[in-house]
Amino acid sequence: MQKLTILTIFGVFVAVAVCNFHFVDNLVELTPASKLKYLMIGQAAMGTCPNEELIKKANHDWEAYLNISTDLSWKNASTLWVTVRRMYRKSLGDFMNVCRSRDLFYQTFGQSLYYQCINIFSLMQYTTDWTTAALYARMWQHLDFMCDIGYEQLITPGVWNCVNNAPGDDLCTSAYQQQANWTNPATICPAVQNFMNCEKALFDGYCGQPIGYYACEDVRLGYGGFCENLRCLVQAANRPTTKSTP
Numbered sequence: 001m002q003k004l005t006i007l008t009i010f011g012v013f014v015a016v017a018v019c020n021f022h023f024v025d026n027l028v029e030l031t032p033a034s035k036l037k038y039l040m041i042g043q044a045a046m047g048t049c050p051n052e053e054l055i056k057k058a059n060h061d062w063e064a065y066l067n068i069s070t071d072l073s074w075k076n077a078s079t080l081w082v083t084v085r086r087m088y089r090k091s092l093g094d095f096m097n098v099c100r101s102r103d104l105f106y107q108t109f110g111q112s113l114y115y116q117c118i119n120i121f122s123l124m125q126y127t128t129d130w131t132t133a134a135l136y137a138r139m140w141q142h143l144d145f146m147c148d149i150g151y152e153q154l155i156t157p158g159v160w161n162c163v164n165n166a167p168g169d170d171l172c173t174s175a176y177q178q179q180a181n182w183t184n185p186a187t188i189c190p191a192v193q194n195f196m197n198c199e200k201a202l203f204d205g206y207c208g209q210p211i212g213y214y215a216c217e218d219v220r221l222g223y224g225g226f227c228e229n230l231r232c233l234v235q236a237a238n239r240p241t242t243k244s245t246p
């Protein structure tokens with residue numbers, strides 16, 4: 001019974017969660033490694049990964065499918081993520097292929113093991129490096145988002161081209177760095193929400209609504225272990241939130 005409930009909840013989470021594509025945020029890099037455990041969404045209710053071999057094998061097979069060097073392990077997360085991003089941005093066909101590879105990766109685990117293994121807390125069983133665990137988990141969250149709920153939207157040629165050519169988000173990044181003061185927890189959630197609002201405005205401005213909403217959702221789905229009330233609105237401009245969740 002317990003298991004069924006979890007899977008049902010999980011099914012809803014997936015239905016709600018998985019959306020758009022290359023709205024890559026860099027909050028993992030901008031957040032002190034020791035604080036990532038607060039920021040990142042975990043799946044503690046799902047149970048933990050039974051063993052690292054499962055991840056190693058799935059990662060190896062996935063790289064082989066994409067012709068990425070199989071010398072890279074999941075612990076080379078930052079190199080891997082750069083490589084995959086470069087690959088799927090080359091063309092719509094490459095993006096579709098990366099999404100196929102993501103389906104295969106997911107199927108290697110099956111639904112419950114995927115969520116048990118590919119999250120920051122499970123990965124921390126096998127490393128002491130929070131940033132590596134966060135980057136690997138975040139990479140898959142992005143791919144989940146882009147290759148599932150966001151897929152139809154993203155493979156629309158106009159949208160694809162626009163999102164791929166969207167300008168950088170240096171302003172969003174520097175605002176986050178200024179606002180998030182990790183010795184003052186009350187500043188964190190507003191800083192994350194403002195980052196999301198900033199991404200939304202950026203993509204709405206460049207690609208038109210509702211693309212900003214997808215950019216915002218992609219960020220929202222990765223974070224919020226600590227912030228409970230992050231939100232993205234399709235139409236209206238997001239208002240910065242002042243609520244903090246210590």
Ligand SMILES: *[C@@H]1O[C@H](CO)[C@@H](O)[C@H](O)[C@H]1NC(C)=O
Nearest residue numbers: 064065066067068097098101
């Ligand atoms: C990987 O390389 C093989 C052999 O060169 C090629 O047939 C295949 O299409 C490549 N796959 C991808 C995803 O590029």
Ligand SMILES: *[C@@H]1O[C@H](CO)[C@@H](O)[C@H](O)[C@H]1NC(C)=O
Nearest residue numbers: 071072073075076077079080
């Ligand atoms: C991959 O990570 C290992 C350590 O886990 C490191 O020795 C190796 O140089 C990395 N490879 C690349 C290409 O970054």
Ligand SMILES: *[C@@H]1O[C@H](CO)[C@@H](O)[C@H](O)[C@H]1NC(C)=O
Nearest residue numbers: 178180181182183184185187
């Ligand atoms: C960060 O927060 C602490 C505690 O509230 C405060 O003492 C410090 O001045 C803040 N740092 C910055 C750069 O605002």
